[in-house]
């Protein structure tokens with residue numbers, strides 16, 4: 001095994017032992033089928049154009065292999081290596097080209113972190129709730145298994161009260177933990193879909209509107225900087241000053257550089273350039289202001305989970321055919337919500353985004369479970385499609401008698417108004 005430079009002192013021996021424990025865990029997990037995924041992140045100067053390396057298990061003609069995907073700035077290289085060779089390759093890369101290794105197994109998450117001065121930290125956390133899903137996965141590893149991108153012993157989780165001092169999940173936070181993980185998973189896919197990566201050493205810029213206690217803001221920043229190994233500047237905007245003070249303190253405590261929280265109203269904060277815009281459960285039209293700010297700042301990825309839809313409902317004039325359905329208040333509320341968010345999705349498409357609306361975490365975990373995900377298209381929208389979108393929006397509004405949709409009004413205003 002290629003070891004980092006050894007000095008005679010006990011600290012260096014302890015560093016080496018931690019590294020050995022990580023590689024032992026990797027070999028054991030590969031041997032007994034618990035291996036899920038390995039990621040090398042946080043590139044060092046020696047990595048050149050290489051941004052990260054991910055590994056997954058494959059059987060090629062009966063030979064157990066690891067598939068290593070080397071993600072460079074502008075291309076990806078894939079190699080399939082027998083297990084021993086692959087482990088040796090990972091060992092060489094770790095410390096020379098990368099500072100972080102993240103190993104996910106069916107029942108454990110391990111993170112090996114090497115500082116600039118060669119100090120080695122190893123975090124291990126048990127994970128239990130994926131076991132049933134994993135048991136159903138085919139043994140050849142060709143189907144991607146469910147993965148956790150965030151380990152339970154990530155320091156900010158403790159600082160925000162998701163885990164206790166021993167690093168165990170606080171039972172009352174189980175739903176939040178589920179939501180945070182699901183969110184990071186959605187974000188991770190969206191980053192790939194958008195082809196987003198830091199440009200010429202520039203940090204990826206994130207804004208989270210209505211950041212609240214900062215769970216998702218911290219998770220996003222941690223995922224970008226540790227999971228992806230990218231430089232990132234993340235700003236959480238939140239109305240409540242006491243929450244801002246709390247989370248700024250937690251971020252500083254955990255050494256989350258590049259992450260800060262600002263006290264402010266979504267309506268007044270207009271960042272110039274944003275790559276990822278997040279607005280989860282920002283109340284009523286605060287969601288529209290956040291979407292508008294994201295579009296104006298050129299966000300490549302927009303993740304929004306709307307909440308309390310008040311603007312559209314009083315405007316609805318019941319179409320005669322739907323009157324027997326919508327005379328029930330609960331139905332009218334649901335229709336108003338669907339209408340508001342459908343128009344948001346269509347309006348985002350007019351701005352050059354591919355948009356999806358889906359259930360983000362199941363209803364058993366939270367009632368606020370709808371996600372609007374918009375990913376900036378790399379090609380401009382064909383003129384005919386744009387025309388069709390405008391006609392669809394006008395048609396829907398006319399059908400329900402809608403006079404004003406906040407996002408539409410904001411988008412129609414001249415830039416800077």
Ligand SMILES: C[S@@+](CC[C@H](N)C(=O)[O-])C[C@H]1O[C@@H](n2cnc3c(N)ncnc32)[C@H](O)[C@@H]1O
Pocket residue numbers: 209210211212213214215216237238239240243264265266267279280281282283286
């Ligand atoms: C339900 S919490 C959600 C927090 C966080 N996004 C999450 O999902 O965990 C909504 C937060 O948005 C904040 N908020 C509501 N309207 C806002 C506005 N106009 N500007 C900034 N923050 C706002 C509230 O103070 C609250 O903390």
